[in-house]
Amino acid sequence: MKGTIDQGAVLRALSAVLPATGAPIALHEPLFSGNERAYLNECVDTGWVSSAGAFVQRFEGMLEDYTGVRRAVAVVNGTSALHIGLKLSGVGAGDEVIAPALTFVATANAVSYCGAIPHFADSSANTLGIDPAKLNDHLKDIAVKGLGGVMNRLTGRPLKAVIAMHAFGHPVDIDPLLDVCGRFGIPLVEDAAQSLGSFYKGRHTGNFGLVAALSFNGNKIATTGGGGALLTNDERLADKARHLTTTARLAHGWLIGHDAIGYNYRMPNVNAALGCAQMERLPEILERKRSLALRYCAAFDGVKGVRLFLEPAFARSNYWLNTLILDSGHEAVRDALIELTRSSGIMTRPAWTLMHRLTMYKDCPRMDLKAAEGLEQRIINLPSGPALGETRANA
Ligand SMILES: *Cc1c(COP(=O)(O)O)cnc(C)c1O
Numbered sequence: 436m437k438g439t440i441d442q443g444a445v446l447r448a449l450s451a452v453l454p455a456t457g458a459p460i461a462l463h464e465p466l467f468s469g470n471e472r473a474y475l476n477e478c479v480d481t482g483w484v485s486s487a488g489a490f491v492q493r494f495e496g497m498l499e500d501y502t503g504v505r506r507a508v509a510v511v512n513g514t515s516a517l518h519i520g521l522k523l524s525g526v527g528a529g530d531e532v533i534a535p536a537l538t539f540v541a542t543a544n545a546v547s548y549c550g551a552i553p554h555f556a557d558s559s560a561n562t563l564g565i566d567p568a569k570l571n572d573h574l575k576d577i578a579v580k581g582l583g584g585v586m587n588r589l590t591g592r593p594l595k596a597v598i599a600m601h602a603f604g605h606p607v608d609i610d611p612l613l614d615v616c617g618r619f620g621i622p623l624v625e626d627a628a629q630s631l632g633s634f635y636k637g638r639h640t641g642n643f644g645l646v647a648a649l650s651f652n653g654n655k656i657a658t659t660g661g662g663g664a665l666l667t668n669d670e671r672l673a674d675k676a677r678h679l680t681t682t683a684r685l686a687h688g689w690l691i692g693h694d695a696i697g698y699n700y701r702m703p704n705v706n707a708a709l710g711c712a713q714m715e716r717l718p719e720i721l722e723r724k725r726s727l728a729l730r731y732c733a734a735f736d737g738v739k740g741v742r743l744f745l746e747p748a749f750a751r752s753n754y755w756l757n758t759l760i761l762d763s764g765h766e767a768v769r770d771a772l773i774e775l776t777r778s779s780g781i782m783t784r785p786a787w788t789l790m791h792r793l794t795m796y797k798d799c800p801r802m803d804l805k806a807a808e809g810l811e812q813r814i815i816n817l818p819s820g821p822a823l824g825e826t827r828a829n830a
Pocket residue numbers: 511512513514515517538539541542600626628629649650651652661662663
């Protein structure tokens with residue numbers, strides 16, 4: 436144990452960055468500073484509020500332009516985007532899908548919705564995302580080629596996908612991960628729910644997997660109230676996703692027919708209207724978030740035993756949730772620091788409880804999770820709403 440953490444110093448560092456209004460400071464709040472109200476009014480005035488309307492297509496076009504991914508399909512939330520993405524990657528009942536233990540529960544739930552079983556993987560302390568080298572070693576140990584493709588020799592189940600989740604907006608090290616996936620013949624799916632505006636070696640996250648999922652929940656980098664999008668560079672998959680998420684309805688002027696058990700997952704126009712306004716302001720939102728991260732970084736510079744997690748060298752991150760990492764040996768201070776800051780009106784929180792500790796996932800296959808288990812005890816998320824940061828325009 437290297438000294439002790441001065442809890443007062445942590446609180447002072449936070450207070451130096453955050454506004455002193457006396458009001459509680461939320462972990463994350465959306466910023467509506469553009470055309471949100473005008474576009475919502477347009478929906479109400481024209482009556483186009485539901486599953487048809489011009490904003491949905493416009494929103495998809497904006498996502499395609501911004502991310503550089505060929506096709507975006509807007510859906511009701513990020514979980515449904517991931518569900519359909521996994522299904523279109525070939526994941527079905529009785530399959531196994533590699534997913535990080537350190538993630539929000541929706542990653543594992545989407546696997547379960549396919550009737551498949553999540554297989555939990557460890558994280559890298561450099562990215563907080565899946566560790567490609569450790570995954571490679573694990574797969575060397577358990578993966579065998581079978582008639583149905585690559586199998587887990589311990590469970591006899593096909594390994595159908597690897598999900599990479601870009602934690603708190605920081606991209607995983609994608610190139611070595613793609614090498615591992617290629618070596619074993621398992622497709623990569625990106626859970627990019629937290630990484631809109633985050634780039635890996637200059638390319639937007641979501642470009643690397645067979646499919647990727649974005650989320651526009653209220654606490655994400657940009658919001659549509661509730662919403663999500665499936666991204667893919669494969670036109671054929673995009674067409675299938677569009678079809679499956681709109682009840683698999685057959686194109687016809689007036690006949691109502693369907694050729695599969697589809698889903699009612701299409702994003703409504705009102706949500707997309709909000710999304711269009713948010714996408715117009717995304718550069719400003721990102722500038723604010725990065726300026727906030729910079730100020731946190733400076734404020735914690737002299738505070739012993741803690742550091743702000745910074746984007747890896749290959750990444751440009753959106754800093755969706757700023758993350759304080761306690762040095763190892765200081766795990767016991769986490770809860771006290773969270774209690775102290777919250778009682779001072781600063782809404783901090785720990786990382787998600789690791790998936791293999793949740794009752795419904797406790798018996799799932801997993802690799803050694805030492806790094807994720809270490810990180811879980813040492814992560815504190817800090818208030819990160821874009822309104823807390825600055826733009827060049829109003830700094
Ligand atoms: C938010 C989130 C999701 C799900 O998005 P919803 O829009 O809330 O369904 C999935 N995965 C991760 C990692 C998330 O953070």
